[in-house]
Amino acid sequence: MLYLIGTGLYYLNDLPLRAIDVISSCSEVFIERYTNLNDITFIEKLKKITGKNIEVIGREEVESSFITDKAVDKDIALLIPGDPLAATTHFSLVEECYQKNIAVKIIHASSIFSAVGETGLSIYKFGGTTSIPIYTENFHPESFFDTIEKNINCDYHTLVLLEVRDEKNFVKPIEAMKILKTIEEKNNKNIIKWDSVIVLSQLGSDSQTIKIINEKDINNIKPPCAVIIPG
Incomplete structure (x- = not known):
């Protein structure tokens, strides 16, 4: 069996209580941190509570048959920041399990998709979510702007997730602003109301940030980050 377990927004205390028993009973436990980051003490504290080794895996393992091959004849837990079904990557895992006749159990948890309500914006007024990846010399996608434009044309807000790989390698809000x-x-489109764009950082933590974007005071914001483009 494969257990997909949401870890919640940030701290170990955000992990659903019933997940502790499940993790303790599994043969192997993995956690992915490429879709988001938890508190840096999360893994070590969970190891002490459950007595289990918790192996960090990356996108390559999650998007291959690495996990499902193990779940054929063992109970495997994959810990996922936020809610386990918030990212399309994890839907693919569920589909693969169905194809291989592997039982799947989902343990849901808090995620940014509900936490954005702290901004005062209604969740019902959000359109499609998009993300800005880390740019490289030969990788400069712009498709996320299409989602933003479509939402604005419908008077919907846009949650824009900013890619994070680790505490030092992530898309900073100031970089996202420059990209947008x-x-x-370049496209002669003046559609974003820059005086209303909201920056989010480390939602659910004691040091969370929710503020109107300002070039002067967002340089030192820590990941995970996101921005909201109001409709």
């Missing part, structure tokens, strides 16, 4: 402004200028 560059795309706007």
Whole structure:
């Protein structure tokens, strides 16, 4: 059996209580941290509570048959930041399990998709979510702007997730702002209300940030981050 377990927004205390018993009973336990980050003490504290080794795996393992091959004849737990079904990657795992006749159990948890309500914006007014990846020399996608434009045309807000790989390698809000402004200028589209864009950082933590974007005071914001483009 495969257990997909949401870890919640940030701290170990955000992990659903029933997940502790499940993790303790599984043969192997894995956690992915490429879709989001938990508190840096999360893994070590969970190891002490459950007595289990918790192996960090990356996108390559999650998107291959690595997990499902193990779950054929063993109980396997995969811990996922936020809610386990918030990312399309994990839907693929569920589909693969169905194809291999592997039982799947989902343990849901809090995620950014409900936490954005702290901004005062209604969840019902959000359109499609998109994300800005880390740019490299030969990788400069712009498709996320299409989602933003579509939402704005419908008077919907857009939650824009900013890619994070670790505490030092992530898309900073100031970088996201520059990317979006560059795309706007290149396509002669002045559609984003910059005086209303909201920056989110480490939601659910004691140091969470929710503020209107400002180039002067968002340089030191810590991951995980996101921005909201109001409709």
